Amino acid sequence: MRYADQWRKGRVFLLGDAGHLMPPWAGSGMQSGIRDAFNLTWKLREVLSGRLPESLLDSYEAERAPNVRFYTEVAIQLGRIIQQQLIEEELAAMAPKPGELPMLRNPWYDAGWCTGEVTSDGAVGKMLPQPRVVDSAGRRCWLDDLLGDGFALLGAGIDPASLLTPEQREQWDRLGTRYFTVIGVDSAGHGHDDIVDLDGSLLSWMRGHATTVIAVRPDRFVAAAQRSGLAVPCSS
CATH class of the missing domain: 3.50.50.60 (FAD/NAD(P)-binding domain)
Known part of the structure; x- marks a missing residue:
């Protein structure tokens, strides 16, 4: 090497x-x-x-x-x-012992452009799963195709913007961020920015990391999460 x-x-x-x-x-x-x-x-x-x-x-x-x-x-x-x-x-x-993390897992970052401390059980710094989803128009696609090439905030069953302060909303809007509500197949729709998680893997992933809202970077790594704060990361 x-x-x-x-x-x-x-x-x-x-x-x-x-x-x-x-x-x-x-x-x-x-x-x-x-x-x-x-x-x-x-x-x-x-x-x-x-x-x-x-x-x-x-x-x-x-x-x-x-x-x-x-x-x-x-x-x-x-x-x-x-x-x-x-x-x-x-x-x-x-093979990992009970309670241990597997040797091979999705990529993650220990530090970098993110808000809050990176921890083993938190969402920040982790790469987002890639499930099959349906948008509000009924189009079935991969999550990547729906998120596009910019920033996105995802809320598990809620509008993620509802948890932002006015200052945080202004910060994310300045970056052209899109806001999505992730729902299960049995849930009622909320609006045109709904994402239906077909197999529940995305909602399960968010629950497993104890967060309701995550901010996703264009490279699909989590920059911020409700658990550690939703402000745009500092770059200085």
Whole structure:
């Protein structure tokens, strides 16, 4: 494995294989490069538009580097298992004990552009699930397709804007944020910004992280949650 010592110098950024190389065993090399690009491009868009300060770009390496190192270590360990032809025995040994987090889980950030403390049981810093949903017009699609390429606030059964202070609403509106109410298939609709969670996985995920409202970044990581505060993260 190889890592660049520095991922940014002035206006030059390294991402994907230019910044890190990993063995192929976990199939995470290209995915990591895509996540690098997604993380960086929405930040460049916001900085170039003047909506957020240039200091936001410093969070790129802070967020991505630890995640890349984790998946690189996973790939190395899987490679050793495969090469030693002990797949079943080693995978069983890698299985989490009761109460432990699994070795492979959705990407997460320990620090970066987010509001509040990042904790193992909180939503902040976690990557959002990707369930099948239905919009208020009856269109069935992936959640990504419905959220678009900007910021979004999601409320579990409530209008997320109803929990914002006037100052917080102004902050999110300045970023072009959209507001959605997530409901189950048996729930009555609230309006044109409803998202019907077909299998309940998104609502279950929010309940599991003890939050009713989350603020989602363009790269689908949670920037803020009701539990730790819904203000737009500071970039200075």
